[in-house]
Amino acid sequence: MAIKLMQGNEACVAGALKAGMRFYAGYPITPSTEIAEISAEALPKVGGKFIQMEDEIAGMAATLGGSLAGLKSMTATSGPGFSLKQENIGYGIITETPCVIVNVQRSGPSTGLPTSPAQGDILQARWGTHGDHSIIALYPSSVKEIYYTTIRAFNLAEKYRTPVILLLDEIIGHMREKIEIPENDDVEIIDRKVPTCPPEEYKAFKVKEGDIVPEMAGFGTGYRYHVTGLVHDETGFPSGNELVADKLLNRLIDKIENNKDDIVTYDEYMLQDAEYAIISFGAIARSAKAAVDHLREEGIKVGLFRPITIWPSPDKQLLELGKKMKKIYVIEMNAGQYFLEVDRLAGKHTTVEKYGKINGEIITPEDIVSFVKEDQNA
Amino acid sequence: MPSGLVNQYFRTQNLAHIWCPGCGNGIVTRALVKAIDALGLDKDDVCVVSGIGCSSRAPGYLDFNTLHTTHGRALAFATGVKLANPKLNVIVVTGDGDSSAIGGNHLIHAARRNIDITTIVFNNNTYGMTGGQYSPTTPTGDKGTTAPYGNIDAAFDLCNLAQAAGASYVARGTIYAANQLEKNIIDGIKNKGFSFIEAMTTCPTYYGRKNKKGNAVDMVTYLKEHAINKIAWEKLPEEKKVGKFVIGELYSSTRPEYTEQYDRLIDSFKKGV
The missing domain is CATH 3.40.50.970 (Thiamin diphosphate (ThDP)-binding fold, Pyr/PP domains)
Incomplete structure (x- = not known):
């Protein structure tokens, strides 16, 4: 170690x-x-x-x-x-x-x-x-x-x-x-899947059955293919065909949105019996965690939800929180950006409030405690 | 071009190309392919990178590793490709607007690094893809759709620019003198460093029509009559150079190449120096 x-x-x-x-x-x-x-x-x-x-x-x-x-x-x-x-x-x-x-x-x-x-x-x-x-x-x-x-x-x-x-x-x-x-950290390392087929059979942007994305050949490995920012078909060449465009652009969205279970990660703290949730991320989640401890001491049943995957958003979890919580506080160092996403989802079932700062000053645990308490007393 | 070369180097399934009748881009592309053939390069070891514009569509028709990038950024992408895999012969195909307006910064810095990339600028003095706006190489006074009263900007001399920025091989050719252009491309690819080749080409559809330059043949004839070879050019009195331009190899030098320098750095760690 x-x-x-x-x-x-x-x-x-x-x-x-x-x-x-x-x-x-x-x-x-x-x-x-x-x-x-x-x-x-x-x-x-x-x-x-x-x-x-x-x-x-x-x-x-x-x-x-x-x-x-x-x-x-x-x-x-x-x-x-x-x-x-x-x-x-x-x-x-x-x-x-x-x-x-x-x-x-x-x-x-x-x-x-x-x-x-x-x-x-x-x-x-x-x-x-x-x-x-x-x-x-x-x-x-x-x-x-x-x-x-x-x-x-x-x-x-x-x-x-x-x-x-x-x-x-x-x-x-x-x-x-x-x-x-750890010295022998056995953390998983994933490498892109490269083609093994004969080069003449390689279709650079065709997804093989059972795969999520096309196999990717590096330039100079014997698989000559075309890469373009234009909408392209499975061979990689440009196409103006609406069916090709539809297929490609939706595939690019779906490969992420349909694999949220794999991509989305988050952390929860004291949410088990919570009536109120704070949602926060990055450095500010640390202030929020301290604020949760403080508020709990004062008898307010609050917990913390911290998305680690910001996009795609943990929509299932946010919806669930909306159903369970009396109120959700989104605390972020901006004027309410992630609030929009939380409100879009959890806001269907509960009230979502925001607290932010945009003056370069960190949001402290005290800021969060007084914001929540003021809101509770309002 | 002999059909054998078409079959060998073009993705024939992607032809016909998008270029207008009378466009000179095909002649420059042919010169490039003939140069690669003359050098006997393995197609797997050639990477052709382009930006956005008419000329930047060329790589799509060519059977190499091909990369059609964003507007102006071909050289920045190509720098990444070359540094990551220095065994590739990296060739950038770009236009006058792509390379010297939106991509001008990347051009001077690629030249400064003397990275082993051969850049061929298809200079048709206009933005063809968007319909004939004036570019950094549109001669002063000439018209474009965004210079309806004549262009008041001064034009770049791209070869002077590339040389001043540090390119180790600089040449200019025309689509009339296509064989000489091909020879310059061969020498540019052979040069271990940043090579810059300006290929003067024609856009009868927009630049030609807007400026009453006649048809495609008239425009090629203009290139024939106004391009002077380097040797003859140097003997020409100044007053006879007015309205003409020099073609051929304009500059060549030897200085350290970027990826070789970087590989030397890596080797120094392997040896434990």
Whole structure:
């Protein structure tokens, strides 16, 4: 057992390397820069490649290029950079190119408060790129969880052949915590399924029976095929046919939405006998957990639901909570983004209230306790 | 082109192509395929990457590893492909708008790194796919649908730009002098570093019609009559260069190539240096 004192951004790279990352392309931006710096130092030592690109857009493009050439690839960014990457994230979605995009969030819009925390990219992670699509976004809340969630982000990217977004909070990205990594960590590592058929039989975007996604050949492995951001048929070539478009675009959505049981993860605390639920994620879930303890001491039966998979949303669980709880409080460091999703689902059965901050100040346990108590006394 | 080459290098099931009658893009694509054939490259080891626009549709017709990316970003994607798998011969096919407007930043930085990618710009002086807007290479005074009174922008000299940014091989050709263009592409692919080849081509449908340049033949004749070979160009007095342009190999040098440098770094760790 190796016990280390690690920063969240550092744990992210450690997890990525454990998952098999061998390619990183990015651009410096606070508060994600350490992820690039540590990758630059670590990758050549394991035969991997690091490149600092000329801008955020190029960082996303080269990450996808590295993945198409067969390497597990990652990029990291923050606020403004996440906005710039969106078009190519969409390219990754339609071309089913696995990769991990880390967004260490900061306050916005625009340059905002570059060194201050925010959870303002919940909806950009979902809908940042144009057009109809589904997306996987994960949201860890401790340094240790960053390590394991980064591995999981790579696994999901490879399994579902899609870009996976890892949302981090500046607070945890820059916080140092004790983390224990077993020497012989037998954590599962998933690699993309590659074709074994003769090249002339390979259809690059055809899903074999029993598979979730098409087998993916790396460029230069003898399977010559075409990759395009245009709507394409099973061979990969462009098509303007509405049936082809319908089939492809719905398949890309369904491969995620129909596998929520596998993709969705969450954590529950003191919900067993709870009458009220707090929903919170990332760093703020830690404040919320402390607030639950405090409120329980005062006799308020409250529990915490913490989504770790933000997208696709844990809709079954949110609906259930709506049925069970007298009230749900969504606490997030934004003006009410995830609240919209909770209200859409749980709001069918119960009242959903929101509490947020957008001034770069963290939401403390005291903030949450007084918000809940004021609401209860109202 | 001999039909053997079509069968060998084109995805014939994807033809006919989308290009208009009189478009020069087919001639540039032919020169590229002939160059690859002359070099005897294994098709599995060739990766052709493009952005968005008329010329960027070329890879879809070619039987290599082909990647049709987002507008302007071909070189950024290609950089990722090449760095991840340096044994691939990476060739970028792009247009004047794709490479020097929306993709201008990636062009100068790929040249600066001297990464072993051969870039062929199909320069037709216009945005053809969107219907004939002026581009960074539309000559000053010429018209486009977004320059109805004549373009007041100055035009880029793309070869000068690429050379200044650090490309180690720079050439310009035309679709009239297609054999010379093919030779330049061969030399560009052979060059271990960033190679930049500007292929002057024609868009009779939009640029030609908007600027009363005549039909496709008239436009190719214009290229024939205004392109001067490098050797002749250097002997020409300045006043006779006006309105003309130079073609052929314009620059060549040797300097460290990016992926080789990176592999050396990896090797240094293997040796425990």
